[in-house]
Amino acid sequence: MRDIAERLGLSQTTVSHVLAGNHERFRISRETVDKVWRMAGKMRYRSNALARAFRERRSRSVALAVEDLTNPFWTGLAVGAEHEADRLGYTLVVSNTGGSLQKEQQAARMLEEGRVDGLILAPIRQVDPYLSELYRAGRPIVQIDRPLRNLDVACVRTDHAAGSVLAVEHLAGRRHARIAYVGGPLRVPTYRQRREGFRRAMRRRGLKPAAEIAVDPTPEAAHRAVSRLLSGSPRPSALYTANIWLTLGALRAIQESGLAVPAQIDVVGFDDIQMADLLRYPVTTIAQDVESIGREAFKVLMQVMKGRKVPREVLLPPALIVR
């Protein structure tokens, strides 16, 4: 800017006014505006984002901490959030935590250090003094998929319980009476809510769960658990698996067992599967609107950043995809 100003015999300030697009506000003459832009083009001026961010005390970027980018849920969320970020001129910094608290705190530190203006994350712990304090100190935070306990931070998520209701209704509609639930750890609100919905829907239908298990949300753990389930007696006639990895593991166990799907064992899984139509077994799924979660979370974060009041929870409806 200084160079441009010198060559044009203007002040650096005027050049700044023009280049920042504030010529209207400062009533810079059309002529000067043109001159400045032309010279800027000729000299290949590029604004220094670092200087501007420093001066303005904001980076126009936002961090998104996801648990596992190889899971389409988190990927879709990231894509949705980036869309929205892009639309509003923000840069999205995606951080893959892999469920590590340390990496989550690293993301939080980016917020503390001003590297990003806001943070979207799915808290790993239920109660987190560090995050709580950050939030109370006025740092913009929005949660996704699951909320912190004891803290009034906005959370954007699928209506997990409603998804479970869809699953049970679907299976009950198919005359299944022995439905088993395969879920994740109950300390995670996501799984608590999915099981809660399952129980409620079963009760309403007058059914008793054939089994209820909670394992680590990995294909391996689900594989083992479901194998055991299938060799028990009486065998469940249907499985509701509460997460994509659990569904995968269950399908593997079923494949191993040689049971016929859906004749001998029926399956509904939470989280949609891209190539479900190519699978050996038709699997009905509860699809989350993943991109919307990302987009909404970003929108809510922007509101928070503007100091607006936002709803405590934004619930998005899941959809049943029958196959």
Next chain:
Amino acid sequence: MRDIAERLGLSQTTVSHVLAGNHERFRISRETVDKVWRMAGKMRYRSNALARAFRERRSRSVALAVEDLTNPFWTGLAVGAEHEADRLGYTLVVSNTGGSLQKEQQAARMLEEGRVDGLILAPIRQVDPYLSELYRAGRPIVQIDRPLRNLDVACVRTDHAAGSVLAVEHLAGRRHARIAYVGGPLRVPTYRQRREGFRRAMRRRGLKPAAEIAVDPTPEAAHRAVSRLLSGSPRPSALYTANIWLTLGALRAIQESGLAVPAQIDVVGFDDIQMADLLRYPVTTIAQDVESIGREAFKVLMQVMKGRKVPREVLLPPALIVR
């Protein structure tokens, strides 16, 4: 820092020396160092990343422009790159271009404006004056998956041709003589190299391609093309699909045709498929070491950023996964 200095009766400079971890270099007394750190802790000092980046003229972050985060190839790459970035104290900004030149240039602009110190990308165009000039202006760039023509920028990628050789050798070993190639647009180096490898391997085996088609790398396009292929006569006995979406589309066409796999039609696809074991049809794949590509690209970029000379190409071997 100023506040800490004031309370301690020190200069801001000294505090900076300590907090930046440079007490050794400036021979600050043990006592002062301790005092400063304690006060920093008490006052909950957080360094201002924006100020530091501004002053140091570097952001310690790097941009990665990927084409499509819903494709496990790009996701894996991002995960690998982030691992490495993390290890070295860098922040990775992932930008999902969706194949849009505009979004690619947006990423390039982040580099120009100093928002990031380096850029990893898979160039959309073959010849790109903008990127070329950026690179020649000394901005650190590393390419992945495919290189720009006419420009000596490092490129980290799978040895595509070698992958094709694996595919053909596998099929030829299974006594297939009528192998059809289903690839992507030939303007993309990736697909050119995969087809090149296919042709070479076929020739070496004394085989003539049953067909060679190039379509948009989408399931839909592949579905249509392969349907046509399968209803032709003589029908190919095997398909080599040069990308994950092409494989998907081909499998759908096969499913529709009712042909038996692998008895009537055999398939090898480039890019591994996570749940291949659960598919109706066993599909052998050429797996890329996606995380390594990301990691290597980042490492090479660091070298470039240090001004070191780097190899023009880093080739990673693909692996055949037989199913």
Next chain:
DNA sequence: ATGAAAGCGCTAACAA
């Protein structure tokens, strides 16, 4: 072993 001072590139309050 510590400090004074300059300056990174930009924005904005204020002056003219």
Next chain:
DNA sequence: TTGTTAGCGCTTTCAT
């Protein structure tokens, strides 16, 4: 309509 000036928080050079 344009210019002067201060200052954002930090690192670094040079003095002491």
